[in-house]
Amino acid sequence: MSASQDSSPANRNRILGSLPLEEYNRLAPHLEPVELELRKIIQESGDAIRYAYFPGNGVISIVACMRDGSTVEIGVVGPEGMVGIHALLGIESTPNESMVQVPGDGMRIRIGTLLDEFRRGGALQDLTLRYLYAFMMQISQTAACNRLHTVEERLARWLLMCHDRVEGDELALTHDFLAMMLGVRRAGVTGAAVALQAEGYIRYSRGHVTVMDRKALEEFVCECYAAVKAEFDRALMH
Amino acid sequence: MSASQDSSPANRNRILGSLPLEEYNRLAPHLEPVELELRKIIQESGDAIRYAYFPGNGVISIVACMRDGSTVEIGVVGPEGMVGIHALLGIESTPNESMVQVPGDGMRIRIGTLLDEFRRGGALQDLTLRYLYAFMMQISQTAACNRLHTVEERLARWLLMCHDRVEGDELALTHDFLAMMLGVRRAGVTGAAVALQAEGYIRYSRGHVTVMDRKALEEFVCECYAAVKAEFDRALMH
């Protein structure tokens, strides 16, 4: 029996919602609801990791930062996963930064508390390690995709990954932010966005993208999208 | 007390060599020595993961493969780590491929046996999870590096990472193989190699690179090299 009974953030999150009741009940007193506000940095590069976050909805970007300030997204986290998984591996901080791309809500819990449960070796450990595998495949495909595919393809992939984790077809995103995620110029995003819009896949207007034709986007996007999705399905199904 | 007493492959490997004797002795009867032969694929993309490999020396590339046959390396493994860590996360196979880049030797062990020990939650779990963190940082930096840095910088990084894991200054590598690792054309590697050679950093001749001036290479390489190294040191020190 699982903990999925209502639609609280805890139960919209796939990891928390898949826990057996016994484990969930041990964690529940320590879970605090949090709002995930647009553009909020919930984990600063290099800072001590104090909380793990389990989104109920919304999308969070995990970003690698360079010394000169340029950034590249290495993965996204939605209700299927968690932020702060690095800390479960036994380290206290990480150079990666976590930023809210699509606002939502979720639950957070102190890392120490979560680690205690993780180290019991039960369902939480199993679920988080499987998620970790999926996330690792996402990073690894991103590494390949960054090397081999065009800005247009990568923008399409990003939009699809976001769309998968959100209700509705509209996303609040500026070209500037997408440029930071994709690691390209703002003007580069504009060019790609114009192209995708010309094909009728999306519609853009001042910080708002609408996915108009998801099916067509899926046909246009590079293989990386499906590859990552397949690994998520494989690792997280049960 | 640790298991590092002689110079068998088991004890040249950092993970095995850091295990407390009790844990090491439980694993020891199941460790088989293996030779890591140049260019051998020790884990095929999509195949069931049957063994974990702990190199005593040599370098193994973990590679993402695309449908069209193009490949990009996402990370390297040497005596500091292991191949097959994916399986500790609870999955049976992965699309990544593992190939020997610098020949050497090591120990292997059946995944089931290793998983049993991993699930006891002792030092092996701690060591492998910390290594996993370091490896994840390597992939993540590679994703960023692939997006932001030139072929020359990335070649320098690759050579330094290899050099760190090998005794001596000579590596047996063709431009063709480096092209597969860096995800560029063979001619692109040649161009970069010529440039590094002109600066006196390396010397190249028919499948053999020699690192001539490591210090200068370290000054030339992009920040990604030091960033990954710092995370390895941080995660694996004890």
Added chain:
DNA sequence: GAGCTTGAGTACGATAGCGTACGAATGAAC
């Protein structure tokens, strides 16, 4: 030592993306 295979150097036109910059349009603020 002749022939063959493998690996390296080079060339060249094509193209994607860069850095930069400027202006237009939208939406919010007053």
Added chain:
DNA sequence: GTTCATTCGTACGCTATCGTACTCAAGCTC
């Protein structure tokens, strides 16, 4: 309704890398 900051569209010269292809040299085989 006017002002202003934000966001987007576009342009232009520049560079890195691509795709392809040809040649040359080294080392192995017979």
